[in-house]
Amino acid sequence: MEHASLSLTRLTRRFGETTAVRDVTLTIPPGQFVGVIGRSGAGKSTLLRLINRLIEPTAGEIAFGDRDVTKLRGSALRDWRRDCAMIFQQFNLVERLDVLTNVLVGRLADHGFLSSMTMRFSDAERAMAIEALDRLDMAPKALQRAGTLSGGQQQRVAIARALVQNPRIMLADEPIASLDPGNATRVMDALARINREDGLTVLVNLHTLDTARAYCDRIIAMREGTVMFDGSAAQLTDDVVRDIYGSEGLAEFDAAVTSTSIRPQAEKIPA
Amino acid sequence: MTLTADFAAVPAGDAVSAFERDYAARRRRARRTWAIGSTLFFIAFLASAWFGDFFRVTQVTLPDGSRDWRWIIPAGLPRLGEYIVQTFPTLRWDSLGADFAEWFWRWRTWLRLLIETILIAFMATTFGVIGGFLLAFPAARNLSPNRAMLWVCRRYLEIARTVPELVWALIFVFCFSVGPMAGVMAVGLHATGALGKLYSEAVENIDMKPLEGVKASGGGWFDQIRYGAVPQVLPNVISYTLLRFEINVRSSSIIGYVGAGGLGQEIRTAMSFQEYTDLSALFVIIFVTVVVIDYASEKLRHRIIGMGDRT
Numbered sequence: 001m002e003h004a005s006l007s008l009t010r011l012t013r014r015f016g017e018t019t020a021v022r023d024v025t026l027t028i029p030p031g032q033f034v035g036v037i038g039r040s041g042a043g044k045s046t047l048l049r050l051i052n053r054l055i056e057p058t059a060g061e062i063a064f065g066d067r068d069v070t071k072l073r074g075s076a077l078r079d080w081r082r083d084c085a086m087i088f089q090q091f092n093l094v095e096r097l098d099v100l101t102n103v104l105v106g107r108l109a110d111h112g113f114l115s116s117m118t119m120r121f122s123d124a125e126r127a128m129a130i131e132a133l134d135r136l137d138m139a140p141k142a143l144q145r146a147g148t149l150s151g152g153q154q155q156r157v158a159i160a161r162a163l164v165q166n167p168r169i170m171l172a173d174e175p176i177a178s179l180d181p182g183n184a185t186r187v188m189d190a191l192a193r194i195n196r197e198d199g200l201t202v203l204v205n206l207h208t209l210d211t212a213r214a215y216c217d218r219i220i221a222m223r224e225g226t227v228m229f230d231g232s233a234a235q236l237t238d239d240v241v242r243d244i245y246g247s248e249g250l251a252e253f254d255a256a257v258t259s260t261s262i263r264p265q266a267e268k269i270p271a
Numbered sequence: 272m273t274l275t276a277d278f279a280a281v282p283a284g285d286a287v288s289a290f291e292r293d294y295a296a297r298r299r300r301a302r303r304t305w306a307i308g309s310t311l312f313f314i315a316f317l318a319s320a321w322f323g324d325f326f327r328v329t330q331v332t333l334p335d336g337s338r339d340w341r342w343i344i345p346a347g348l349p350r351l352g353e354y355i356v357q358t359f360p361t362l363r364w365d366s367l368g369a370d371f372a373e374w375f376w377r378w379r380t381w382l383r384l385l386i387e388t389i390l391i392a393f394m395a396t397t398f399g400v401i402g403g404f405l406l407a408f409p410a411a412r413n414l415s416p417n418r419a420m421l422w423v424c425r426r427y428l429e430i431a432r433t434v435p436e437l438v439w440a441l442i443f444v445f446c447f448s449v450g451p452m453a454g455v456m457a458v459g460l461h462a463t464g465a466l467g468k469l470y471s472e473a474v475e476n477i478d479m480k481p482l483e484g485v486k487a488s489g490g491g492w493f494d495q496i497r498y499g500a501v502p503q504v505l506p507n508v509i510s511y512t513l514l515r516f517e518i519n520v521r522s523s524s525i526i527g528y529v530g531a532g533g534l535g536q537e538i539r540t541a542m543s544f545q546e547y548t549d550l551s552a553l554f555v556i557i558f559v560t561v562v563v564i565d566y567a568s569e570k571l572r573h574r575i576i577g578m579g580d581r582t
Binding site for chain 2: 052054078079080081082085086088090091092093094095096097101105106108109111113116117119158161162165
């Protein structure tokens, strides 16, 4: 399996007057668990969408090993999206389809027109989907409609869909922002396990500091589209945090207030 | 009483009195707008009625043979009654069977034409569903691949539904000669336009997040539509389709008037030969058919919507 570094070079995206992502240059080695933090509108979500090419960059380059991602078109672009799986805050499942079909959507990049339109998947693909669901303890729900599941369950189905893509990178855009603490922990643990067991690079947007500290090897902080901190959890001091969130005037900045994790600070996963 | 007195006694705060003033002004404005609006509406209505000859005075013959001028509406209404009475068949209790046989004397032809009418509606609905469904996605603002495609699909659907079935039928009878095939094409084309519009509006109201999910997994445009959009619009599509079938049965029973198959040709014959009781018989046949189809498709629609979880 190809395990290359993801490198962004002076990546920029403008929306009219505003610059959502400005001159971002990063190199992410294979297998790293990277957390992206920053306040709302800092460009975290745009950054992830740029990497998956859901949004086109205004300038700059994205490269994965020797693959120039920014130049990909057509089926090569679809292959890139398959290799670079993405999960979303709102799960983005098809609620009216069953869980199994939702997971099999992860196989579509390799399908031809007819087999895709008739929803015909091979036994091997179905086995793969069930295996992925089983890793996330969701196999018993395989034939249920996705819309009937809870938020945490839906997010685990979304992770299973990402897994059957056989990706190299997993992008997660605020995956736990709409989940309760129990489900948030379950989803983050799942991502951590995938990162550890499959050696996938994980890039996750978070809005809770202690989750970022607990799970991430590396934390990247964004403010107004630029990267303003890039380092380990230990390097992320209170002063830096105050800079990131621009909470001048706030006497005490307490990560516990925004926390959605039930993991006690003492039981952190070693970074 | 003391409560209001107390309120009055306390000098109202500036903010409160400002609110009272603004509120009174707004009420005044609203009343004025309403008065002007309703006057304009009334004038427009009367003007339209005048253009439409609703105030015409016509000459009528009175029972004593003299002629007089009367307003057209009370003058014309009795003739409506006369017409309807003429279409009544003579039904007597002691010879009911024979009278019915007399009333529906052409029942063999009518039954065949009724079946033809329903088949025209069925085929036309099928064509309408295929055409409308295929065009609904490129004709929806949120899914169209580009502006040119959007423009072309929308104009096509507009033309197809703006031209009435009867006019399409005239054109197709001219091209393909008299018969049900012209009817199928006429009703089918109109149904394509009408259904395409309804479907594409349903498509424009879908949640785009599932499509983004499919796209992010490497799915193309067709995959996004098949997996993300179709499951969301399917209940609406089925509901609109059944509704359209009802409408198409009604249309197919008329288009025979210009030679495009179905019961319509019998309506024309009955009218030109002044066979008034035939008209009422045909009316009864169409009415019963439409009621039965309405009832059945409503039941079916509710069952499908109720089921909900089929994809």
